[in-house]
Amino acid sequence: MKPSDELVAALEEAGSAQERFEIMYDTLRDRISVSDYPPGTRLSEEALAAEFGVSRSPLRKALKILEADGLLQSVQGVGTIVTDVDLDELTQVYQLRMELNELVGRLSPKHPDETTLALFEDIRKRAEALRSAPDMKIFARLNIDFFHVFVRLTDNQPLVEVSERLFYQTCRIWLKMIPMMDLAEEVAIFAGEIAAITDAVRLGDTEAAGHIRRAHLSMGFARLKGHARRHTL
Amino acid sequence: MKPSDELVAALEEAGSAQERFEIMYDTLRDRISVSDYPPGTRLSEEALAAEFGVSRSPLRKALKILEADGLLQSVQGVGTIVTDVDLDELTQVYQLRMELNELVGRLSPKHPDETTLALFEDIRKRAEALRSAPDMKIFARLNIDFFHVFVRLTDNQPLVEVSERLFYQTCRIWLKMIPMMDLAEEVAIFAGEIAAITDAVRLGDTEAAGHIRRAHLSMGFARLKGHARRHTL
DNA sequence: TAGGATTTGTGCGTATGTATT
DNA sequence: TAATACATACGCACAAATCCT
Numbered sequence: 001m002k003p004s005d006e007l008v009a010a011l012e013e014a015g016s017a018q019e020r021f022e023i024m025y026d027t028l029r030d031r032i033s034v035s036d037y038p039p040g041t042r043l044s045e046e047a048l049a050a051e052f053g054v055s056r057s058p059l060r061k062a063l064k065i066l067e068a069d070g071l072l073q074s075v076q077g078v079g080t081i082v083t084d085v086d087l088d089e090l091t092q093v094y095q096l097r098m099e100l101n102e103l104v105g106r107l108s109p110k111h112p113d114e115t116t117l118a119l120f121e122d123i124r125k126r127a128e129a130l131r132s133a134p135d136m137k138i139f140a141r142l143n144i145d146f147f148h149v150f151v152r153l154t155d156n157q158p159l160v161e162v163s164e165r166l167f168y169q170t171c172r173i174w175l176k177m178i179p180m181m182d183l184a185e186e187v188a189i190f191a192g193e194i195a196a197i198t199d200a201v202r203l204g205d206t207e208a209a210g211h212i213r214r215a216h217l218s219m220g221f222a223r224l225k226g227h228a229r230r231h232t233l
Numbered sequence: 234m235k236p237s238d239e240l241v242a243a244l245e246e247a248g249s250a251q252e253r254f255e256i257m258y259d260t261l262r263d264r265i266s267v268s269d270y271p272p273g274t275r276l277s278e279e280a281l282a283a284e285f286g287v288s289r290s291p292l293r294k295a296l297k298i299l300e301a302d303g304l305l306q307s308v309q310g311v312g313t314i315v316t317d318v319d320l321d322e323l324t325q326v327y328q329l330r331m332e333l334n335e336l337v338g339r340l341s342p343k344h345p346d347e348t349t350l351a352l353f354e355d356i357r358k359r360a361e362a363l364r365s366a367p368d369m370k371i372f373a374r375l376n377i378d379f380f381h382v383f384v385r386l387t388d389n390q391p392l393v394e395v396s397e398r399l400f401y402q403t404c405r406i407w408l409k410m411i412p413m414m415d416l417a418e419e420v421a422i423f424a425g426e427i428a429a430i431t432d433a434v435r436l437g438d439t440e441a442a443g444h445i446r447r448a449h450l451s452m453g454f455a456r457l458k459g460h461a462r463r464h465t466l
Numbered sequence: 467t468a469g470g471a472t473t474t475g476t477g478c479g480t481a482t483g484t485a486t487t
Numbered sequence: 488t489a490a491t492a493c494a495t496a497c498g499c500a501c502a503a504a505t506c507c508t
Contacts, residue, residue, distance in 0.1 A: 017309060017496060045474070055498045060474090061297050068298055076250060076474045077505030092389045095340055099332075107328055156325045158402075162395050169391075250475055278495070288477045293495090309495045310484035473505075481497070487490085 008053045017058065024052055024062040032071050032082055033168060034140045035175045039084040043072070070169055085172045087228050093170050094221045098214050100163050105210020108155040112201050119149045120198045127191040134187045140175055146194060147171075150213065153206050173224060181227050189216075241286045250291065257285055257295040265304050265315055266401060267373045268408045272317040276305070303402050318405045320461050327454045330399050331447050333392065338443020341388040345434050352382045353431045360424040367420045373408055379427060380404075383446065386439050410457050413464050419456075422449075 007027060014020045028048075031037050049059045063080055066072040074080045112120070123146050130138055147167050151160045178186060193216040200209040240260060247253045261281075264270050282292045296313055299305040307313045345353070356379050363371055380400050384393045411419060426449040433442040 042473090044472095055496095056474095057497050057499090064294050064297060065301055068301065074474065075505080076503070077472080079473055079505095092341065093391045096336070096389060096391050096395070099336055099340070103329070103332055107332065108325065156329060158326045158329050158399060162329070162399075166391060166395070275494085277493095282477095289495095290476050290478090307495065308484080309482070310493080312484095312494050469508090471505105471507085474503090476502070477500090479497105479499090482495085484492100484494075486492080 004051070008051075011052055011054065020054065020058060021061055024054075024059060025065060028062055028066060029069075029071065029168060030144075032066075033144060033171055034137055035172065037082045039082050039172070039176070041082040042079040043082065045080065069165060085170070085176055087173060087177070087224055090170050090173055091221075093166055094217065097163070097166050097170065098217050100159065100166070101213040101217060102210050103156075103159055104151065104154045104163070104213070105207035107159055109206035109210075110153055110155045111204055111206070112153065116149070116152045117202065119152070120201050123149055124191075124194050124198045127187075127194045130187055131191050134184045136175065136178055136183060139178070139183070139187055139190070140171070143171055143174065143190070150197070150209075153201065153209060177224050177227060180231050181223070186223075189220075237284070241284075244285055244287065253287065253291060254294055257287075257292060258298060261295055261299060262302075262304065262401060263377075265299070266377060266404055267370055268405065270315045272315050272405070272409070274315040275312040276315065278313065302398060318403070318409055320406060320410070320457055323403050323406055324454075326399055326403050327450065330396070330403065331450050333396050333399070334446040334450060335443050336389075336392055337384065337387045337396070337446070338440035340392055342439035342443075343386055343388045344437055344439070345386065349382070349385045350435065352385070353427075353434050356382055357424075357427050357431045360420075360427045363420055364424045367417045369408065369411055369416060372411070372416070372420055372423070373404070376404055376407065376423070383430070383442075386434065386442060406457060410460060414456070414460050422453075 007023070011020055011023055014023060028037075037043065043063070045056045045059060045063065049056045052059060063072060063074065067074055067080075071083055072080055073083055110116075123142065126142055126145075130142060147164075151163055154160065174186075193212065196212050197209045200206075200212060240256070244253055244256055247256060261270075270276065276296070278289045278292060278296065282289045285292060296305055296307065300307055300313075304316055305313055306316055343349075356375065359375055359378075363375060380397075384396055387393065407419075426445065429445050430442045433439075433445060
């Protein structure tokens with residue numbers, strides 16, 4: 001991986017072990033989620049520790065948590081491997097995520113403040129820009145960022161945490177399946193979803209936002225399933 | 234803590250690191266959940282490692298995951314402390330758990346097999362026995378065991394995992410509040426819940442079981458709130 | 467089949483931070 | 488305020504497991 005001076009700098013000026021852990025954890029999760037580390041990648045504890053400028057011990061903590069999250073798997077004598085995502089195994093996760101997204105609109109819905117509204121508008125602009133120049137990696141990044149903005153609609157922190165966990169378990173499926181699908185079309189659909197949800201949010205109808213999100217999650221999964229079937233036949 | 238020969242034996246004959254981790258993780262989580270380690274307890278890595286017959290390194294992994302679960306908090310220079318449970322902070326978790334329990338009956342409900350039915354009946358018997366001789370610790374253990382039997386009603390594994398995570402975040406609140414409440418009454422109510430749910434399960438009405446569970450979760454939380462208010466006034 | 471290279475798991479000593487006297 | 492005790496965080500060396508030649 002790249003040397004990334006600012007990353008090492010951030011780690012050096014991090015005061016507590018907790019902060020250093022979060023930087024390494026977020027960095028690794030992000031790299032996995034945007035396919036800098038595609039499924040099957042073998043990560044070396046030693047190499048990562050060297051890159052981050054720390055010893056193996058603190059790095060291992062981040063790897064262990066990511067293993068508990070289902071994104072990595074450590075095997076003695078082999079290495080730390082980025083897990084694969086399988087559409088069939090994600091069926092149940094998707095069903096649960098659909099319900100949870102509806103709950104975002106129903107459980108402690110928060111009337112969006114100025115900041116949140118601005119974030120939604122920013123995402124919408126980025127989605128429109130992406131529409132003009134579809135790109136898989138930017139699509140993946142937008143998907144992640146949109147998730148984090150969307151969960152701002154609820155004040156229920158446990159719901160946010162659970163949703164995040166499940167989101168990161170599923171989001172890589174798009175990176176895996178998009179090559180068999182029509183990227184431009186998917187980007188357009190996603191931009192439409194973002195626009196619709198942003199409109200709902202602006203109207204203060206958080207519950208509607210949740211329902212739209214749920215519907216798109218359902219349709220998205222159906223499209224994934226359809227393409228997978230078409231591809232195997 | 235007690236020497237517990239069989240625990241050490243199980244750890245010794247565990248083949249993989251993964252198995253050893255799970256034994257230590259489950260053991261510690263259980264001890265925290267039944268108040269062998271009450272909130273505020275300072276756990277010593279060294280002492281635990283000695284008790285388990287391992288070095289501090291593998292033990293630390295279990296502690297790190299329990300910290301991620303919200304049951305422990307490690308502070309350098311101080312120790313590893315069992316977190317406290319606060320009723321107000323659990324409000325959101327309870328709201329989410331209520332919804333999730335309903336989902337157990339709606340998402341991939343499983344028609345209970347013979348084994349599951351037998352487990353429910355066993356829990357019911359234990360609840361009746363407890364009714365004759367109320368005991369806080371046995372109550373806590375029954376609550377935990379019932380949870381694990383209940384989630385057998387769904388085939389949705391992610392739902393089970395998420396529910397488990399949230400359950401262990403909340404279940405200690407009863408150990409904290411019961412001393413201010415009427416143990417015998419709470420045991421009787423719990424026995425009633427178990428009987429009702431077992432009946433629903435025997436009829437094959439998993440959805441009804443989910444609704445009953447949801448209702449009791451809601452009422453239980455209301456009683457906790459009521460007693461907390463009464464106690465602070 | 468055997469052995470060497472490589473990887474994670476483990477054990478332990480040291481650094482660093484906290485609380486108490 | 489300073490010193491001491493003690494806890495976790497960290498670094499490193501070795502053990503154990505796996506893979507490849």
